[in-house]
Amino acid sequence: MNNNHYRDLELMMTRRQLFGKAALGLGTAAMANLLGSDLLAAAGNKAGMHHPAKAKRVIYLFMSGGPSHHDLWDYKPKLSEDYGKDLPKHVRDGQRITGMTSRQKTLPLAPSKYKFTKHDNNHKGVWVSELLPHTATVAKELCVIKSTFTEAINHDPAITYIQTGSQVPGRPSLGAWLSYGLGTLNEDLPSYVVMHARTRFAEQSLFSRLWGTGFMPSDHQGILLRSQGDPVLYLSNPKGVSSDDRRAQLDALATINKRHHEKFADPEVLSRIKQHEMAYRMQTSVPELMDLSKEPEKVFELYGKDARTPGTFAACCLNARRLAERGVRNIQIFHRGWDAHGNLPGEHQSQCKDIDQGCAGLIKDLKRLNMLDDTLVVWGGEFGRTAYCQGKLSRQNYGRDHHPRCFTTWMAGGGVKPGITYGQTDDYAYNIADADGNPIKPNKDKWTPGTMHIHDLNATILHLLGIDHKRLTYRYQGRDFRLTDVHGHVVKDIIT
Amino acid sequence: MKPFPVLLLLGSLTSFLSAKKVDFAREVLPVLSNKCFVCHGPDTKKKDLVRLDSFEGATRDLGGYRAIDVASLKDSEILARLHDADDPMPPEKAEKKLTDQERDLLSRWVKEGGKYAKHWAFVKPQKPEAKGNAIDYFVGAKLQAEGKDFAPDAERAVLARRASLVLTGLPPEPKRLQAFLDDGKQDAYERFVDELLASSRFGEHQARYWLDAVRYGDTHGLHLDNKRGIYPYRDWVVRALNENLPLDQFITWQLAGDLLPKSTLEQKVATGFVRMNPSTAEGGAIPAEFQAKNNFDRVENLGISMLGLSLICARCHTHKYDPILQTEYFQLLAFFNSTAEGPMDGNRYEYAPNVRAPSDQKAWKEWEELKAEQAVILEKLEQRNKTASPPDPAYPVSNLSYKFYHGVWDKMPDFSKLKPKKEGKLSTGRFDLSARDRDDGFGFVFNGDFHCPVDGEYVFATSSDDGSQLFIDGKKVVDNDGLHPEVTREGKVTLKAGKHRLEVRFFENTGGEVLKVSWKAPLGSAEVAGKANPMSELQKKAADLASRIAAAEKKFTTTLVAKELPKPRVTKLLHRGEYDQPQGEPLQPGVPAALGILPKDAPANRLGLAQWLVSPEQPLVARVLVNRIWQRTFGEGLVRTPADFGLQGEQPTHPQLLDWLAVELRESGWNLKGMLRSMVTSRSFRQSSARRADLPDPENRLLGRGPSHRLDAEVLRDIALWSSGLLDPFMGGEGVKPYQPSGMWKALMHPGSNTKNYVADKGERLYRRSLYVYWKRTSPHPMMTLFDAPSRESSCVQRSRTSTPTQSLALLNETQRVETARKLAERLVRQAKDDDARLNHLFTLLASRAPSEVERAACAKLLAVMRERYMDAEGDALALLSVGDIPRDPKLKAAEVAAWTQLAVIVLASDAALFIY
Secondary structure, three states: OOOOHHHHHHHHHOOHHHHHEEEEEOOOHHHHHHHHHHHHHHHHHHHHOOOOOOOEEEEEEOOOOOHHHHHHHHOOHHHHOOOOOOOOHHOOOOOOOOOOOOOOOOOOEOOOOOOOEOOOOOOOEEEOOOOOOOHHHHHHHHHEEEEEEEOHHHHHHHHHHHHOOOOOOOOHHHHHHHHHHHHOOEEEEEEEEEEEEEEOOOOOOOOOHHHOOOOOOOHHEEOOOOOOOOOOOOOOOOOOOOOOHHHHHHHHHHHHHHHHHHHHHOHHHHHHHHHHHHHHHHHHHHHHHHHOOOOOOHHHHOOOOHHOOOHHHHHHHHHHHHHHOOOOOOOEEEEOOOOOOHHHHOOOOOOOOHHHHHHHHHHHHHOOOOHHHHEEEEEEEOOOEEEEEEOOOOOOOOOEEEEEEOOEEEEOOOOEOOOEEOOOOOOOOEEEEOOOOOOOOOOOOOOOOOEEEEHHHHHHHHHEEEEEEEEOOEEOOOEEEOOOOOOOOOOOHHHH | OOOOHHHHHHHHHHHHOOOOOOOHHHHHHHHHHHHHHHOOOOOOOOOOOOOOOOOHHOOOOOOOEEEOOOOOOOHHHHHHOOOOOOOOOOOOOOOOOHHHHHHHHHHHHHHHHOOOOOHHOOOOOOOOOOOOOHHHHHHHHHHHHOOOOOOOOHHHHHHHHHHHHHOOOOOHHHHHHHHHHHOOOOHHHHHHHHHHOOOOHHHHHHHHHHHOOOOOOEEOEEEOOOEEOHHHHHHHHHHHHHHOOHHHHHHHHHHHHHHHOOHHHHHHHHHHHHHHEOEEEEOOOOHHHHHHHHHHHHHHHHHHHOOOOOOOOOHHHOOOOOOOOOOHHHHHHHHHHHHEOOOOOOOOOOOEEEEEEOOHHHHHHHHHHHHHHHHHHHHHHHHHHHHHOOOOOEEEEEEEEEEEEEEEOOOOOOHOOOOOOOEEEOOOOOOOOOOOOOOEEEEEEEEEEEEOOEEEEEEEEEEEEEEEEEEEEEEEEEEEEOOOOEEEEEEEEEOOOEEEEEEEEEOOOOOOOOEEEEEOOOOOOOOOOOOOOOHHHHHHHHHHHHEEEEEEEEOOOEEEEOOOOOOOOOOOOEEHHHOOOOOOOOOOOOOOHOOOOOOOOOOOOOOHHHHOOOOOOOOOHHHHHHHHHHHHHHHHOOOOOOOOOOOOOOOOEEEEEHHHHHHHHHHHHHHHHHHHHHOOHHHHHHEEEOOOOOOOOOOOOOOOOOOOEEEEEHHHHHHHHHHHHOOOOOOOOEEEOOOOOOOOOOOOOOOOOOOOOOOOOOOOHHHHHHHHHHOOOOOOOOHHOOOOOOOOOOOOOOOOOOOOOOHHHHHHHHHHHHHHHHHHHHHHHHHHHHHHHHHHHHHHHHHHOOOOHHHHHHHHHHHHHHHHHHOOHHHEEEEEEEOOOOOOOOOHHHHHHHHHHHHHHHHHHHHHHHOOO
């Protein structure tokens, strides 16, 4: 079914006709979207699209550039023993290397300079680096996945891959799929909100395709919540125009539009009148959302003082919680600067300082408000970093190249088992390993227990939100596309 | 979900219709494709699995039984399995199941003989017979079959607005509208349409659709997303459409302009199409990977933009639905695999190969006129050269030509071992260095005839900076070699009367560049000196033109083009589409067998591919193109899945009409303007857009009413600029940057990107048509993307048309919307005396009509409120009137203009202005 057909259906058909059409083969997901929030509300939004949902909403903390799992989560004392030795051939085992290190004469192993401490969780404990002291305090809430993997070895393809399911541009983003699948629970705010957090190291680009809609109708695109200028593009009235003026304008506008509708009976006109009204309400609801003055002091203690500065990661996290409270189901924060080819310690220290307390604060805050159970929080980047050094190696300073074979991601809340680790890596954190520590080479075509391909990750995220990743499809060019392409496995081992 | 009565009704309707014979291609094939081919289709790997994509496959002996048993149809296995409760087909776990109607349909088809037919779109279209206006004949017939007739014609003003928007993307000028309304002649509308087709606004509007399809952008699209030199291609598209270049040539030039004999600059610029794939230079990227990815992108774009087919599946495995083998995908890829550019763009604007071309339409026109003038003069000089011997008694040199080289030398190189960058004739006979494209590091070799009037000893001399040499009949006469400032050297040679071969070699390292050649004839003959010789009038003209052309060419800008490698790259099938897994023998360029064969004599390169695409045997291209022309005229295509004419695509709503139009397009000489003219003058197009109580057809599949939908992002912006009088008519040139909220690019971009800072333009460039808005592919202008413009990272042949609250905010608050509204307000206040006249003017501009009484009352009410509001708040009024760069008219009363601005904003945002109807 094409977009316009779809749009016409949404607008023109009566509810009765819609149900008839759906019974004739329209997918349930599309169905939900046709009916928007009404259906979900009627069905009870915990019911989920395809199965009962564990999470009502998702907050995705995306670390763009590829954080180093070696320095944050994946503790490998062996690397310290082998400091400076060349990465053994059998460990590399044919892995292609980016053009940045492929001409290096040696691939010297670089142990993390940071101290790791084992923190209690609900299982065997989890090692966390001293760079993340606050995150370590919520270890009992985290499901730390050490075996995330991808095929892409460069940023643009890798980030496009994890966010859209394809390494080349053109597909809808994860967020767009969720918007398409979940609809909205708040008539006064957009259903899918994206924030860009400030960083000292703005290395690597972001692309609007990461929250774009590809071939899907563009109303599923992420709405940017900005810290500069209008929080939502064009939100404020022009200079010299008051809210009362706008009200009077909208009334006149509705009259002209209704006249148009009387003449042409085009149902799209009625929808547009509705959108003008929602825009008007957003002019109140968004400033109210951004106004932190009523947040008690203890909340700022959770997120840290940064949360008072608009645009910081902590402030974005607090905004995310406020959005979640207001029924926004689909929230993403992008934090750049994790691409540490050289001077990794210097850069990662600053990066971690940016995000650490915000992450912990968000989880504690959601917990405090009894929202963590049905809010899925996801943290991670597009790939990991190499065990070996890029450039000059010392105990105190080193760099790491891109590494696709394993990296760490964590999830919390929203139906994910709290306080566990999932998957493991070999002594070099270079390969995913089986339970005995032997390297294995999983692939995207067939799931191997203990592993999490990025398609598996996305399938699992959708699953937790009540969506079957195989059934959330969109017909384009004759093919029923889905986020996970022809791959993806729901990793039930991490689900409560 | 329980079935609703609607479903039951439809169920009984199908059984009622079942008396009719099953149409395989139209009814059965889509079901097989959608529900069965996933296992039993063209890419079936298991040998023992029955294939249902051909008659041969379906009737194959499976060991005592057959899926379709022609000998005994009732024993066909399909019939059993369709209704088998224990072991049904499709199986229980299948993602897609058959509906009851589909089961019934397949059973009936098998019982009727299980005959196969080729998918409709892969069969060459035939022109069905039509009476009268063919469009109306086919549309009318379908309406009649439903017992309906056309809707009445739209009101004339409405129709004028509709045609004007469809053809040029702008509403009619009020004066022209009035003239049309006053024109009582029979062919008034046709003449109105012809004017629109002739307007240069036509090409600008129509080009947008093509630029969406070929994913035109001003940046590379990946990683740093740096600037790319390509806008002369965009301007060429506009020009080609305005000049009504036949669409077969339009396609051929783009795919293979560089391979045409004696290809022109325009034809080369057109090959920018081949270079339109997004590209990267990300540190660490592997070249072989991007060589493959760039080519995938091109093949798949060819699929969508011209074949209306999704080829992407066949990249990794034989297509599941359409008869495209994986090998055939890579044979198509082989057409593109030998282009000369590297796989990585180096983040460079010039990402070679490129050519230099005029930088806007005016510059193109001027350059072309100069070239045309030059051609006439050169022809004349050429004629004179041929007839006169010596051509000019006063000047003994003729047939002079040059070769121009790049290189840095200390002494004369062996030019015969070097490849010239340029060659040409110098009909002026002067040793002219103006053909050079640089001032240092170059060389020239001149060859010509020297006419000796008498026998005797001749003295030749060169003055040059740096080195030069002069040869007569291959013998070195003057040696002025080496690095030096302007130095003169002579040489003597004895020659017979008559024609001798003259060659002058010259090189320039750095510094100044001079070359003068002179000679003295023996005593007794007329002494002719090269330098002092007066030029004839014609020669003067030619020299003047040459220098004007050189000056124009100096201002040329870089644009990416396609060029073929001297030796083609080897193309192999890539296993699962992985760049590092080539398999099997090298593949020759070729086209998918199901879609025909390359025409006889077609070369196995991009030119051959183009010849195939536009050949009369090609089943898809004309249908695909004409469907998109229909789509932009009527709002929806005849095939509602314009990117997919394959088995999974929708059937045409009017199959015969589509075929008629496709054949007509080709037979008319691929005449786009002609096609659009017959569409917009048809009765089908002229119908009123109002929904019909007597014809419930929400999607207008019967075409029983005119188009009605929101206009595209660009048109919305252009209408606002136009109505305010701000629209800058300048055509072409580098992308323009209107206002954009600050920080939007910076928030995304790599610090090394040269597109991380958005600096809004000043002056006229703020008000240029939206076609020219700078297209950064990873972050296009928000006023485009908010209103459904695609990112241009991949092909788009059908935009969505959404309605969102963020659109509402943008319409009412965005700087340029407000700026245009206040200039429109000034225009109204200035031009008309009273409120009524102003309102009439406002509505005539935007809706081509006066306001209704209800509208008039609503507007008057708003005006009254706003006048009162701004009367005592001049500060607010002045604040509003300072939005945007352009200053307010200080002669007008601020409160009055502010009130009208508030009104103009909403009429501009109303559906009367936003919609075509």
